[in-house]
Amino acid sequence: MKLPVYLDNSATTPMDPRVLDVMVPYFLQNFGNSSSRSHVYGWTAEEAVGLARDQVADLIGADSAEIIFTSGATESINLAIKGIFDQYSFKGNHIITSVSEHRAVLDCCEWIENNGGFVTYLPVNAEGLIDLAQLESAITDKTILISIMYANNETGTIQPVRRISEVGKKHGILFFSDATQAAGKIPVQVDEDGIDVLSLSAHKLYGPKGVGALYVRRKNPKVAVSAQIHGGGHEKNMRSGTLNIPGIVGFGAACELCNHVLETESTELSILRDNLETELLKLSGSHINGSLKNRLPHITNISFDAVNGEQLLLELCKEVAVSRGSACSSVTTKPSHVLTAMGLDDAAALCSFRISLGRFTTLSEIESSFKIMTEIIEKHRNASKLAATLK
Numbered sequence: 470m471k472l473p474v475y476l477d478n479s480a481t482t483p484m485d486p487r488v489l490d491v492m493v494p495y496f497l498q499n500f501g502n503s504s505s506r507s508h509v510y511g512w513t514a515e516e517a518v519g520l521a522r523d524q525v526a527d528l529i530g531a532d533s534a535e536i537i538f539t540s541g542a543t544e545s546i547n548l549a550i551k552g553i554f555d556q557y558s559f560k561g562n563h564i565i566t567s568v569s570e571h572r573a574v575l576d577c578c579e580w581i582e583n584n585g586g587f588v589t590y591l592p593v594n595a596e597g598l599i600d601l602a603q604l605e606s607a608i609t610d611k612t613i614l615i616s617i618m619y620a621n622n623e624t625g626t627i628q629p630v631r632r633i634s635e636v637g638k639k640h641g642i643l644f645f646s647d648a649t650q651a652a653g654k655i656p657v658q659v660d661e662d663g664i665d666v667l668s669l670s671a672h673k674l675y676g677p678k679g680v681g682a683l684y685v686r687r688k689n690p691k692v693a694v695s696a697q698i699h700g701g702g703h704e705k706n707m708r709s710g711t712l713n714i715p716g717i718v719g720f721g722a723a724c725e726l727c728n729h730v731l732e733t734e735s736t737e738l739s740i741l742r743d744n745l746e747t748e749l750l751k752l753s754g755s756h757i758n759g760s761l762k763n764r765l766p767h768i769t770n771i772s773f774d775a776v777n778g779e780q781l782l783l784e785l786c787k788e789v790a791v792s793r794g795s796a797c798s799s800v801t802t803k804p805s806h807v808l809t810a811m812g813l814d815d816a817a818a819l820c821s822f823r824i825s826l827g828r829f830t831t832l833s834e835i836e837s838s839f840k841i842m843t844e845i846i847e848k849h850r851n852a853s854k855l856a857a858t859l860k
Contacts, residue, residue, distance in 0.1 A: 473790045474834045474841075478827030479622055479650060479768055480792060484719070485675040485828065491722040492677065495715040503712050504703065514714045521721025528724040529648070529667065530658035531684050537704045538717055541681040542649040543573045545668035548683055548708060549645045550577040552694035553614050553666070554586055557643075561611030562586040565604065567628075568810040569593045570618055571647055575806075578616075587611070595812050596760035597626035601636060608640050619648040619657065619667075623807045623823050624759030625768030627651070634663025643692060649673050649681075653727035654765055655735060659684055665692050671716065675828055676723030680716035683707075730828075738826050739766035741835050745824065746771070748839035752846060758808055758821055767826045772813070773846055778820040781849050788841045791824050 475483070495517060501510025503518045522533040539545045554564065566578055568590045578588040589607040591599045599617060615637050620627045630646060637644040645666040648657050652667075653674030659667055670681040685707070686692045700709040727734075746769050749755055754774030773781070778793055779802060785791060793805065804818030813821070826835075 470833060470837060473786060473788050474838050475790045476824045476826060476830070476834075476838060477790045477792050478830070479673075479823060479825035481672045481678065482675045482827050483829060484672075484677060485723060485726060487726060488676055488719045488722045492715045492719040495718050499714075501714075503714060504701070514712075517714060517718050518712060521717045524721035524725045524728075525669075525682050526684075528657070528728050529652060529669070529684060530660055532687065535684050535687050537683045537685060537707050538712060538720075539681045539683055539708055540679055540713070541672070542647065542668045542670035543681075544708075545670075545681050545683040546571070546573040546647055547577055548694060548697050549666045549668060550574065550614070550616060551580065551697055552707070553643060553645070553692075554581050554584075555695040556693045557613040561609075561613045563589070563609055563611040564614045564616060565589045565591065565607050565612060566616040567591045567593055567599050567618075569597055569621060569807045570616070571622055571649070574616055574618070574647060591617075593810050596763070597621055597624050597758075597807065597811050598760065598763065599628060599633075601629065601632055604633065605636050605640075608636075608642065612640070612642050614643050614645060616645045616647075619646045619651040620655070620765050621759070621807060622650045623768075623805060624770045624811075625650070625765035626759045627655070627763045627765060629763075630662045630664065637665075638663060643690070650765060650768070653724065653731065654738075654767060656731065659686070665690065666694070671720035671723055674723050674727050677716045677719040680713050680720045682720070734828060735766045738830070741826050741830060741832065742767060742769050742824075744832070745769065745826075745835050745839055749842060752843060756817075758811065758813065768823065769825075770808070770821055770823050772817050772821040774817075774820065775853065776820045776846060776849050777853070778822070781820070781846065782822070784845050784849060785842065788845075789838050791822050793819075793822055 499513050501514040503514040505511030522536045526533040526536050617628050634644045643665045646664050647668045649670050651657050652669040665686045667684040672678040696707050698709050703709045756772045758770040804815045808818040
Protein backbone atom coordinates (compact mmCIF):
# COMPACT_ATOMS: atom_id res chain seq x y z
CA MET A 470 0.00 0.00 0.00
CA LYS A 471 1.31 3.41 -1.00
CA LEU A 472 1.93 5.91 1.79
CA PRO A 473 0.69 8.42 2.58
CA VAL A 474 -2.84 7.15 2.06
CA TYR A 475 -4.70 9.79 0.06
CA LEU A 476 -7.86 10.91 1.87
CA ASP A 477 -8.16 14.46 0.54
CA ASN A 478 -10.34 13.86 -2.51
CA SER A 479 -12.38 16.99 -1.83
CA ALA A 480 -9.27 19.03 -2.63
CA THR A 481 -8.75 17.14 -5.87
CA THR A 482 -9.32 13.67 -7.19
CA PRO A 483 -6.66 11.66 -9.03
CA MET A 484 -7.44 11.48 -12.72
CA ASP A 485 -9.07 8.28 -13.82
CA PRO A 486 -6.66 6.52 -16.25
CA ARG A 487 -9.57 6.02 -18.64
CA VAL A 488 -9.95 9.80 -18.82
CA LEU A 489 -6.28 10.27 -19.61
CA ASP A 490 -6.50 7.70 -22.40
CA VAL A 491 -9.24 9.73 -24.07
CA MET A 492 -7.29 12.99 -23.70
CA VAL A 493 -3.90 11.94 -25.08
CA PRO A 494 -4.77 12.10 -28.82
CA TYR A 495 -5.90 15.72 -28.38
CA PHE A 496 -2.42 16.69 -27.23
CA LEU A 497 -0.65 14.94 -30.07
CA GLN A 498 -2.61 14.05 -33.21
CA ASN A 499 -5.88 16.00 -32.85
CA PHE A 500 -4.28 19.25 -31.68
CA GLY A 501 -6.47 21.65 -33.64
CA ASN A 502 -8.21 24.81 -32.42
CA SER A 503 -11.98 24.33 -32.34
CA SER A 504 -12.40 27.88 -33.69
CA SER A 505 -10.46 27.00 -36.86
CA ARG A 506 -13.38 26.17 -39.10
CA SER A 507 -11.56 26.00 -42.45
CA HIS A 508 -9.86 22.61 -42.12
CA VAL A 509 -10.14 19.15 -40.64
CA TYR A 510 -7.99 19.87 -37.57
CA GLY A 511 -10.45 22.50 -36.40
CA TRP A 512 -13.47 20.39 -37.32
CA THR A 513 -12.13 17.45 -35.33
CA ALA A 514 -11.57 19.65 -32.28
CA GLU A 515 -15.01 21.22 -32.61
CA GLU A 516 -16.63 17.79 -32.81
CA ALA A 517 -14.77 16.68 -29.67
CA VAL A 518 -15.96 19.75 -27.77
CA GLY A 519 -19.52 19.06 -28.88
CA LEU A 520 -19.37 15.51 -27.55
CA ALA A 521 -17.91 16.70 -24.24
CA ARG A 522 -20.63 19.34 -23.95
CA ASP A 523 -23.22 16.57 -24.33
CA GLN A 524 -21.49 14.44 -21.70
CA VAL A 525 -21.29 17.25 -19.13
CA ALA A 526 -24.91 18.20 -19.81
CA ASP A 527 -26.06 14.58 -19.39
CA LEU A 528 -24.50 14.39 -15.92
CA ILE A 529 -26.71 17.21 -14.61
CA GLY A 530 -29.77 16.73 -16.80
CA ALA A 531 -29.19 19.83 -18.90
CA ASP A 532 -29.24 20.64 -22.62
CA SER A 533 -25.79 20.79 -24.20
CA ALA A 534 -26.47 24.35 -25.39
CA GLU A 535 -26.66 25.37 -21.72
CA ILE A 536 -23.05 24.38 -20.93
CA ILE A 537 -20.31 27.03 -20.98
CA PHE A 538 -16.75 25.75 -20.58
CA THR A 539 -14.43 27.65 -18.23
CA SER A 540 -11.05 27.14 -16.55
CA GLY A 541 -12.67 25.71 -13.42
CA ALA A 542 -15.32 26.21 -10.78
CA THR A 543 -13.78 29.45 -9.48
CA GLU A 544 -14.09 31.09 -12.88
CA SER A 545 -17.60 29.66 -13.25
CA ILE A 546 -18.60 31.15 -9.90
CA ASN A 547 -17.17 34.55 -10.87
CA LEU A 548 -18.97 34.45 -14.21
CA ALA A 549 -22.24 33.47 -12.55
CA ILE A 550 -22.33 35.96 -9.68
CA LYS A 551 -20.66 38.94 -11.32
CA GLY A 552 -22.29 38.22 -14.66
CA ILE A 553 -25.80 38.12 -13.19
CA PHE A 554 -25.15 41.15 -11.00
CA ASP A 555 -24.13 43.13 -14.10
CA GLN A 556 -26.84 41.75 -16.41
CA TYR A 557 -29.75 42.27 -14.00
CA SER A 558 -28.66 45.56 -12.44
CA PHE A 559 -31.74 47.19 -13.97
CA LYS A 560 -33.88 45.00 -11.68
CA GLY A 561 -31.92 45.30 -8.46
CA ASN A 562 -28.57 45.00 -6.70
CA HIS A 563 -29.21 42.60 -3.82
CA ILE A 564 -27.87 39.03 -3.52
CA ILE A 565 -28.52 36.44 -0.84
CA THR A 566 -25.93 33.82 0.10
CA SER A 567 -24.79 31.95 3.21
CA VAL A 568 -21.88 32.41 5.59
CA SER A 569 -20.57 28.90 4.88
CA GLU A 570 -20.03 29.23 1.12
CA HIS A 571 -16.74 28.52 -0.62
CA ARG A 572 -14.32 31.45 -0.61
CA ALA A 573 -14.86 31.94 -4.34
CA VAL A 574 -18.50 32.83 -3.66
CA LEU A 575 -17.76 34.94 -0.59
CA ASP A 576 -15.02 36.89 -2.38
CA CYS A 577 -17.35 37.56 -5.33
CA CYS A 578 -19.97 38.82 -2.88
CA GLU A 579 -17.39 41.11 -1.30
CA TRP A 580 -16.60 42.42 -4.79
CA ILE A 581 -20.29 43.13 -5.30
CA GLU A 582 -20.46 45.05 -2.02
CA ASN A 583 -17.47 47.10 -3.16
CA ASN A 584 -19.22 47.86 -6.44
CA GLY A 585 -22.53 49.24 -5.24
CA GLY A 586 -24.38 46.04 -4.41
CA PHE A 587 -25.79 44.60 -1.21
CA VAL A 588 -25.38 41.07 0.12
CA THR A 589 -27.28 39.24 2.84
CA TYR A 590 -25.30 36.42 4.46
CA LEU A 591 -27.64 33.82 5.95
CA PRO A 592 -26.44 32.01 9.07
CA VAL A 593 -26.36 28.21 9.27
CA ASN A 594 -27.33 25.92 12.12
CA ALA A 595 -25.16 23.37 13.91
CA GLU A 596 -25.58 20.98 10.96
CA GLY A 597 -24.55 23.64 8.46
CA LEU A 598 -28.05 24.12 7.01
CA ILE A 599 -29.69 27.43 6.22
CA ASP A 600 -33.15 28.32 7.52
CA LEU A 601 -35.71 28.65 4.72
CA ALA A 602 -37.80 31.13 6.70
CA GLN A 603 -34.75 33.36 7.10
CA LEU A 604 -34.10 33.05 3.37
CA GLU A 605 -37.58 34.20 2.50
CA SER A 606 -37.53 37.06 4.99
CA ALA A 607 -34.24 38.30 3.51
CA ILE A 608 -35.80 38.84 0.08
CA THR A 609 -36.47 42.42 -0.98
CA ASP A 610 -37.77 44.03 -4.15
CA LYS A 611 -34.10 44.52 -5.13
CA THR A 612 -33.08 40.86 -4.79
CA ILE A 613 -31.87 39.38 -8.09
CA LEU A 614 -30.00 36.24 -7.04
CA ILE A 615 -29.90 33.52 -4.40
CA SER A 616 -26.49 31.80 -4.28
CA ILE A 617 -26.39 28.71 -2.05
CA MET A 618 -23.98 25.82 -2.60
CA TYR A 619 -25.38 22.37 -3.26
CA ALA A 620 -23.15 20.63 -0.73
CA ASN A 621 -20.43 21.98 1.52
CA ASN A 622 -16.84 21.25 0.59
CA GLU A 623 -15.66 20.90 4.21
CA THR A 624 -18.48 18.99 5.92
CA GLY A 625 -20.41 17.46 3.02
CA THR A 626 -23.70 18.91 4.29
CA ILE A 627 -26.29 19.01 1.50
CA GLN A 628 -28.57 22.05 1.46
CA PRO A 629 -32.34 21.73 0.79
CA VAL A 630 -31.78 22.75 -2.82
CA ARG A 631 -35.27 22.08 -4.17
CA ARG A 632 -36.95 24.01 -1.38
CA ILE A 633 -34.53 26.89 -1.89
CA SER A 634 -35.44 26.96 -5.56
CA GLU A 635 -39.15 27.01 -4.67
CA VAL A 636 -38.57 30.13 -2.59
CA GLY A 637 -36.70 31.75 -5.46
CA LYS A 638 -39.34 30.89 -8.04
CA LYS A 639 -42.11 32.16 -5.78
CA HIS A 640 -40.48 35.59 -5.85
CA GLY A 641 -39.11 35.48 -9.41
CA ILE A 642 -35.47 35.34 -8.26
CA LEU A 643 -32.70 33.39 -9.98
CA PHE A 644 -31.03 30.55 -8.08
CA PHE A 645 -27.32 29.80 -8.53
CA SER A 646 -25.75 26.77 -6.87
CA ASP A 647 -22.08 25.84 -6.65
CA ALA A 648 -22.30 22.05 -7.17
CA THR A 649 -18.56 21.46 -7.38
CA GLN A 650 -18.51 18.83 -4.62
CA ALA A 651 -21.89 17.28 -5.39
CA ALA A 652 -21.77 16.72 -9.15
CA GLY A 653 -20.67 13.20 -9.98
CA LYS A 654 -21.09 12.07 -6.35
CA ILE A 655 -24.87 12.29 -5.94
CA PRO A 656 -27.68 12.86 -8.47
CA VAL A 657 -27.71 16.53 -9.48
CA GLN A 658 -30.51 17.35 -11.94
CA VAL A 659 -30.95 21.02 -12.78
CA ASP A 660 -34.59 20.78 -13.86
CA GLU A 661 -35.76 18.60 -10.98
CA ASP A 662 -33.72 20.68 -8.53
CA GLY A 663 -34.96 23.99 -9.99
CA ILE A 664 -31.46 25.41 -10.46
CA ASP A 665 -31.02 28.28 -12.93
CA VAL A 666 -27.21 28.53 -12.92
CA LEU A 667 -24.73 25.91 -11.65
CA SER A 668 -20.95 25.53 -11.44
CA LEU A 669 -18.85 22.38 -11.54
CA SER A 670 -15.22 21.38 -12.05
CA ALA A 671 -13.50 18.44 -13.76
CA HIS A 672 -10.78 17.78 -11.19
CA LYS A 673 -13.34 17.08 -8.46
CA LEU A 674 -14.74 14.13 -10.42
CA TYR A 675 -11.61 12.34 -11.69
CA GLY A 676 -10.98 14.63 -14.64
CA PRO A 677 -8.12 17.05 -15.36
CA LYS A 678 -7.37 20.28 -13.54
CA GLY A 679 -7.88 23.61 -15.27
CA VAL A 680 -11.31 23.02 -16.80
CA GLY A 681 -14.83 23.52 -15.50
CA ALA A 682 -18.27 24.50 -16.66
CA LEU A 683 -21.15 26.83 -15.95
CA TYR A 684 -24.69 25.70 -16.63
CA VAL A 685 -26.91 28.62 -17.69
CA ARG A 686 -30.63 27.90 -18.12
CA ARG A 687 -32.04 28.76 -21.56
CA LYS A 688 -35.77 28.65 -20.85
CA ASN A 689 -38.29 28.96 -18.02
CA PRO A 690 -36.59 31.32 -17.34
CA LYS A 691 -33.99 32.21 -19.97
CA VAL A 692 -30.98 33.43 -17.99
CA ALA A 693 -28.57 36.06 -19.31
CA VAL A 694 -25.02 36.37 -17.96
CA SER A 695 -22.62 39.17 -18.83
CA ALA A 696 -19.19 38.02 -19.98
CA GLN A 697 -16.30 38.63 -17.59
CA ILE A 698 -13.54 37.69 -20.07
CA HIS A 699 -13.62 39.39 -23.48
CA GLY A 700 -11.83 38.76 -26.75
CA GLY A 701 -13.22 36.64 -29.56
CA GLY A 702 -16.72 35.85 -28.36
CA HIS A 703 -16.14 32.17 -27.67
CA GLU A 704 -18.69 30.12 -25.73
CA LYS A 705 -21.72 32.07 -26.94
CA ASN A 706 -20.03 35.37 -26.08
CA MET A 707 -20.01 34.43 -22.39
CA ARG A 708 -16.37 33.36 -22.06
CA SER A 709 -13.75 34.32 -24.63
CA GLY A 710 -10.49 32.44 -25.08
CA THR A 711 -9.17 29.48 -27.02
CA LEU A 712 -10.76 26.34 -25.63
CA ASN A 713 -8.69 23.82 -23.68
CA ILE A 714 -9.55 20.93 -25.99
CA PRO A 715 -7.72 18.10 -24.15
CA GLY A 716 -9.10 19.31 -20.82
CA ILE A 717 -12.64 19.59 -22.15
CA VAL A 718 -12.42 16.13 -23.73
CA GLY A 719 -11.26 14.74 -20.38
CA PHE A 720 -13.99 16.60 -18.53
CA GLY A 721 -16.62 15.05 -20.77
CA ALA A 722 -15.18 11.56 -20.37
CA ALA A 723 -15.04 11.96 -16.59
CA CYS A 724 -18.69 13.04 -16.48
CA GLU A 725 -19.76 10.06 -18.59
CA LEU A 726 -17.89 7.68 -16.26
CA CYS A 727 -19.52 9.27 -13.21
CA ASN A 728 -22.93 8.91 -14.82
CA HIS A 729 -22.38 5.17 -15.24
CA VAL A 730 -21.13 4.41 -11.73
CA LEU A 731 -22.74 7.13 -9.61
CA GLU A 732 -25.24 5.00 -7.70
CA THR A 733 -22.94 2.08 -6.88
CA GLU A 734 -19.94 4.32 -6.20
CA SER A 735 -21.96 6.49 -3.83
CA THR A 736 -23.05 3.44 -1.85
CA GLU A 737 -19.53 2.03 -1.67
CA LEU A 738 -18.06 5.35 -0.53
CA SER A 739 -20.66 5.84 2.19
CA ILE A 740 -19.88 2.34 3.54
CA LEU A 741 -16.16 3.11 3.66
CA ARG A 742 -16.81 6.49 5.28
CA ASP A 743 -19.07 4.92 7.91
CA ASN A 744 -16.41 2.32 8.71
CA LEU A 745 -13.83 5.04 9.20
CA GLU A 746 -16.16 7.14 11.36
CA THR A 747 -17.11 4.17 13.55
CA GLU A 748 -13.49 3.53 14.42
CA LEU A 749 -12.45 7.17 14.90
CA LEU A 750 -15.47 7.88 17.10
CA LYS A 751 -14.17 5.25 19.52
CA LEU A 752 -11.57 7.83 20.49
CA SER A 753 -12.76 9.86 23.46
CA GLY A 754 -13.55 13.47 22.62
CA SER A 755 -14.17 12.90 18.92
CA HIS A 756 -17.16 14.50 17.19
CA ILE A 757 -18.56 14.60 13.66
CA ASN A 758 -19.25 18.10 12.36
CA GLY A 759 -22.18 18.65 10.03
CA SER A 760 -25.36 16.81 9.20
CA LEU A 761 -25.48 13.04 9.66
CA LYS A 762 -28.60 12.79 7.49
CA ASN A 763 -28.17 15.29 4.67
CA ARG A 764 -24.60 14.81 3.50
CA LEU A 765 -22.37 13.63 0.70
CA PRO A 766 -21.20 10.00 0.78
CA HIS A 767 -17.47 10.67 0.64
CA ILE A 768 -16.79 13.43 3.19
CA THR A 769 -16.54 13.39 6.95
CA ASN A 770 -15.37 16.23 9.18
CA ILE A 771 -14.23 15.18 12.64
CA SER A 772 -13.00 17.11 15.67
CA PHE A 773 -10.58 15.60 18.17
CA ASP A 774 -10.54 17.26 21.57
CA ALA A 775 -7.27 17.96 23.40
CA VAL A 776 -5.02 18.01 20.38
CA ASN A 777 -3.04 20.71 18.61
CA GLY A 778 -4.49 20.55 15.11
CA GLU A 779 -1.49 22.01 13.35
CA GLN A 780 1.02 19.71 15.06
CA LEU A 781 -1.23 16.70 14.58
CA LEU A 782 -1.55 17.42 10.88
CA LEU A 783 2.24 17.56 10.57
CA GLU A 784 2.51 14.19 12.28
CA LEU A 785 -0.22 12.65 10.15
CA CYS A 786 0.93 13.94 6.77
CA LYS A 787 3.67 11.34 6.29
CA GLU A 788 1.18 8.48 6.51
CA VAL A 789 -2.33 9.85 5.86
CA ALA A 790 -3.12 12.83 3.62
CA VAL A 791 -6.06 14.72 5.12
CA SER A 792 -6.79 18.42 5.53
CA ARG A 793 -8.21 20.90 8.01
CA GLY A 794 -10.62 22.36 5.48
CA SER A 795 -10.78 23.77 1.98
CA ALA A 796 -7.63 23.44 -0.11
CA CYS A 797 -8.03 27.13 -0.99
CA SER A 798 -7.65 28.02 2.70
CA SER A 799 -5.09 25.40 3.72
CA VAL A 800 -2.25 27.93 4.01
CA THR A 801 -3.97 29.79 6.84
CA THR A 802 -3.82 28.88 10.52
CA LYS A 803 -7.17 30.53 11.16
CA PRO A 804 -10.13 28.33 12.12
CA SER A 805 -12.46 27.28 9.33
CA HIS A 806 -15.16 29.88 8.65
CA VAL A 807 -17.53 27.00 7.87
CA LEU A 808 -17.08 25.36 11.26
CA THR A 809 -17.22 28.57 13.27
CA ALA A 810 -20.40 29.50 11.40
CA MET A 811 -21.85 26.19 12.63
CA GLY A 812 -21.15 27.19 16.22
CA LEU A 813 -17.77 25.55 16.92
CA ASP A 814 -15.41 27.67 18.96
CA ASP A 815 -11.96 28.43 17.58
CA ALA A 816 -10.28 25.68 19.58
CA ALA A 817 -12.69 22.99 18.33
CA ALA A 818 -12.48 24.24 14.75
CA LEU A 819 -8.68 24.18 14.81
CA CYS A 820 -8.60 20.52 15.86
CA SER A 821 -11.07 19.44 13.16
CA PHE A 822 -10.09 17.48 10.06
CA ARG A 823 -11.78 16.92 6.72
CA ILE A 824 -11.37 13.37 5.49
CA SER A 825 -12.60 12.76 1.96
CA LEU A 826 -12.66 9.46 0.13
CA GLY A 827 -12.70 8.74 -3.58
CA ARG A 828 -13.12 6.20 -6.36
CA PHE A 829 -9.73 4.63 -5.74
CA THR A 830 -9.92 4.48 -1.93
CA THR A 831 -9.78 0.87 -0.72
CA LEU A 832 -11.01 -0.86 2.42
CA SER A 833 -7.43 -1.77 3.34
CA GLU A 834 -6.48 1.92 3.11
CA ILE A 835 -9.38 2.84 5.38
CA GLU A 836 -8.45 0.17 7.91
CA SER A 837 -4.83 1.27 7.85
CA SER A 838 -5.78 4.94 8.13
CA PHE A 839 -7.93 4.67 11.22
CA LYS A 840 -5.24 2.58 12.94
CA ILE A 841 -2.57 5.13 12.05
CA MET A 842 -4.75 8.09 13.04
CA THR A 843 -5.79 6.49 16.34
CA GLU A 844 -2.19 5.70 17.25
CA ILE A 845 -0.91 9.18 16.37
CA ILE A 846 -3.79 11.00 18.13
CA GLU A 847 -3.33 8.99 21.32
CA LYS A 848 0.44 9.47 21.18
CA HIS A 849 -0.10 13.19 20.63
CA ARG A 850 -2.47 13.46 23.58
CA ASN A 851 -0.14 11.54 25.89
CA ALA A 852 2.75 13.79 24.93
CA SER A 853 0.61 16.85 25.65
CA LYS A 854 -0.37 15.46 29.07
CA LEU A 855 3.27 14.75 29.90
CA ALA A 856 4.32 18.22 28.85
CA ALA A 857 1.57 19.70 31.04
CA THR A 858 2.75 17.77 34.12
CA LEU A 859 6.35 18.92 33.61
CA LYS A 860 5.43 22.63 33.64
